[in-house]
Amino acid sequence: MAGDSVDTVELGDLSDLADGEMRCFEDVGKYGIVVCRVAGTLHAxxxxxxxxxxxxxxxxxxGKMITCPLHGAQFDVTDGSHSGPPAWEGVPCHTVVETETGVSVRLDGSVRDDRSEGFGGAGGIIQTR
Ligand code: FES
Incomplete structure (x- = not known):
């Protein structure tokens, strides 16, 4: 599409990725992506x-949560939102299209501004001590 600067990457066939499984693709985007299957649907x-x-x-x-191995922050893989500290914001969640011929990911994710939703209340101000 003219003027569309968002990259789309082809990941091939991921039909072997079962519910509850994830797979990382280190060479995609700046940090790599992790693709997870929840109730039959892939999320990246x-x-x-x-x-x-x-x-x-x-x-x-x-389930639909991925837990960081370092300090335990949790992220919802279906939308990238976080569930609280120590993370202060979510992570980009990209559009995934899975067809019979393979999976493509459009690197269109951005960090959801979820600081005003749920955890932390208005403005996301959270006092931890
Ligand atoms: S680096 Fe992920 S919770 Fe600290």
Whole structure:
């Protein structure tokens, strides 16, 4: 599309990626991406914790949440939002298209401004001590 500067990457066939499994693609984007399957649907996040730059793909993935291996921040893989400290914001969540011929990811994710939603209340001000 003319004027469209968003990259799309082809990841090939990921039909072997079952529910509850994730796979990282280190060479995609700035930090790599981690692709996770939840209830049959694939989701792709930037593979980088927003707290202190750690690969989320090295963490634990349960349900729809991925837990950072370093300090335990949790992120919802379906939208990139975080569930609270020590992360202060979510991570980019990209558009995934899966067809019979393979999977493509449009690197269009941006960090959701979820600081005013839920955790932390208005403005996201959280006092931890
Ligand atoms: S680097 Fe992920 S929670 Fe600290």
């Amino acid at each position: 996040l930037e593979d980088n914790c927003s707290h202190a730059d750690t690969p989320l793909s090295e963490g634990r993935f349960r």
